[in-house]
Amino acid sequence: MKKYxxxxxxxxxxxxxxxxxxxxxxxxxxxxxxxxPVFNAEICIQCFFxxxxxxxSSILVKDGKVVDIDYVHCKGCAICSTECPTKPEKAIxxxxx
Amino acid sequence: MPxxxxxxxxxxxxxxxxxxxxDVVAAYPITPQTSMMQKFADFVAGGEVDSEMVLVExxxxxxxxxxxxxxxxxxxxTATSACxxxxxxxxxxxxxxxxxxxxMPVVNRALSGPINIQGDHSDTMGVRDAGWIHIFSENAxxxxxxxxQAIRIAEHPEVLTPVMVTLDGFIISHGVETVTIFxxxxxKKFVGEYKPRYTLLDTKKPLTxxxxxxxxFYFEHKATQLEAFNKSAGVIxxxxxxxxxxxNSTECYEFFEAYKMDDAxxxxxxxxxxxxxxxxxxxxxxxxxxxxxxxxLRVFRPFPHEELAKALKGLxxxxxxxRSIAYGGDGGPVHIEVRSALxxxxxxxxxxxxIYGLGGKPIEPEHILSVFDDLKEAVVKKSFKxxxxxxxxxx
Numbered sequence: 005m006k007k008y009x010x011x012x013x014x015x016x017x018x019x020x021x022x023x024x025x026x027x028x029x030x031x032x033x034x035x036x037x038x039x040x041p042v043f044n045a046e047i048c049i050q051c052f053f054x055x056x057x058x059x060x061s062s063i064l065v066k067d068g069k070v071v072d073i074d075y076v077h078c079k080g081c082a083i084c085s086t087e088c089p090t091k092p093e094k095a096i097x098x099x100x101x
Numbered sequence: 102m103p104x105x106x107x108x109x110x111x112x113x114x115x116x117x118x119x120x121x122x123x124d125v126v127a128a129y130p131i132t133p134q135t136s137m138m139q140k141f142a143d144f145v146a147g148g149e150v151d152s153e154m155v156l157v158e159x160x161x162x163x164x165x166x167x168x169x170x171x172x173x174x175x176x177x178x179t180a181t182s183a184c185x186x187x188x189x190x191x192x193x194x195x196x197x198x199x200x201x202x203x204x205m206p207v208v209n210r211a212l213s214g215p216i217n218i219q220g221d222h223s224d225t226m227g228v229r230d231a232g233w234i235h236i237f238s239e240n241a242x243x244x245x246x247x248x249x250q251a252i253r254i255a256e257h258p259e260v261l262t263p264v265m266v267t268l269d270g271f272i273i274s275h276g277v278e279t280v281t282i283f284x285x286x287x288x289k290k291f292v293g294e295y296k297p298r299y300t301l302l303d304t305k306k307p308l309t310x311x312x313x314x315x316x317x318f319y320f321e322h323k324a325t326q327l328e329a330f331n332k333s334a335g336v337i338x339x340x341x342x343x344x345x346x347x348x349n350s351t352e353c354y355e356f357f358e359a360y361k362m363d364d365a366x367x368x369x370x371x372x373x374x375x376x377x378x379x380x381x382x383x384x385x386x387x388x389x390x391x392x393x394x395x396x397x398l399r400v401f402r403p404f405p406h407e408e409l410a411k412a413l414k415g416l417x418x419x420x421x422x423x424r425s426i427a428y429g430g431d432g433g434p435v436h437i438e439v440r441s442a443l444x445x446x447x448x449x450x451x452x453x454x455x456i457y458g459l460g461g462k463p464i465e466p467e468h469i470l471s472v473f474d475d476l477k478e479a480v481v482k483k484s485f486k487x488x489x490x491x492x493x494x495x496x
Binding site: 008009013014016018019020021022023025026 | 198199200201261298299307308309310311312314317318320321322324325328329
């Protein structure tokens with residue numbers, strides 16, 4: 005991936021061909037958002053709504069539990085926070101970067 | 102041995118396709134292209150080609166299927182006209198940006214509306230900036246020979262750019278002429294075997310084609326495309342020279358044919374079948390002592406600005422004939438380019454533009470003669486009656 009980003013235009017593959025399969029994972033999209041979700045494990049009830057609704061795959065799960073957010077890929081769409089059912093305080097809140 | 106046959110332009114191009122023997126041909130009928138693919142379908146049905154012929158539901162699909170097959174590693178072709186080409190518009194840009202060397206004969210026809218099925222150049226002129234090399238033909242023989250050459254140009258490793266070869270609707274596509282069809286083996290050898298850069302069907306080496314390019318890559322991608330496009334100019338000349346040598350062809354396969362231009366004072370710049378009529382008028386004028394000449398433009402994209410400027414420099418006056426309109430532009434598309442080519446050239450000829458032949462409006466020798474008369478008069482009066490005029494319009 006880095007070789008494409010560092011390349012001068014004449015060094016790019018002809019016709020935009022990507023010769024490295026599955027490298028979308030290495031494409032950093034976490035810089036796009038204005039807000040970022042912040043996860044609070046103490047409030048989380050492990051309902052997995054955020055994991056189901058995330059249009060990327062930015063809800064990190066470890067040993068069957070939601071543990072954090074993948075900030076390399078999260079674009080800050082706030083769907084996780086909107087869907088989070090905990091009250092009165094949400095387990096995922098959006099904060100300005 | 103070469104065969105001399107009585108063929109329509111469409112049949113002649115179908116013979117070229119037979120000798121090219123593409124792996125995949127996807128097509129949808131549209132007048133006046135239909136009889137080309139009909140003839141090619143005969144070759145498919147008769148087992149004379151190995152092509153997989155795909156009958157699709159629209160031209161958008163025809164170009165999409167051709168693009169997909171070419172990306173998979175197959176030599177692929179299609180053909181169309183007018184509104185069919187317009188429906189392909191989106192996919193034309195995608196084919197050129199993926200650098201897929203597709204060759205497409207286009208039978209020039211007027212775009213709707215009003216609806217019309219006859220010849221003019223508005224269809225391919227409408228896609229002149231789609232990143233396709235754009236080669237015009239004067240007659241059936243040239244359409245056949247240009248199609249064979251187009252494969253070599255498109256597939257050249259420095260170029261890898263799609264090519265459209267055009268022939269005027271009905272005048273060339275349906276008129277019967279004697280056409281020399283070269284020996285199969287010799288033609289096949291000239292065209293050569295297609296060696297794709299990659300195939301998308303190799304599961305051991307997965308590749309991605311057509312990924313989203315944001316602002317971090319889009320401009321860079323387009324710049325590489327443009328530079329390869331510009332390199333095609335030299336390749337077009339090389340392929341033309343090799344073609345002439347291989348087949349002892351008498352046609353001119355440079356960017357344009359300069360007919361009686363060496364000592365010309367007045368000249369007409371023209372594309373396609375009308376060049377035949379202009380040549381006749383030039384001969385007539387020459388026999389009466391008028392220093393007339395003609396530039397028959399063959400390659401419209403890439404446009405040969407420098408070469409054309411050299412050919413036109415020193416003329417007293419020249420007229421550019423456009424078989425399409427560029428609304429709000431400085432006359433028609435060819436005029437815009439030729440005028441731009443002459444910027445900074447001294448002495449530049451006086452120059453005017455004529456729109457003619459739209460929707461199949463006949464163009465007779467008398468109309469072309471009137472153009473030369475206008476040029477002579479303009480030189481005497483030091484100005485043109487009109488910068489952009491019409492020919493054979495009921496006015």
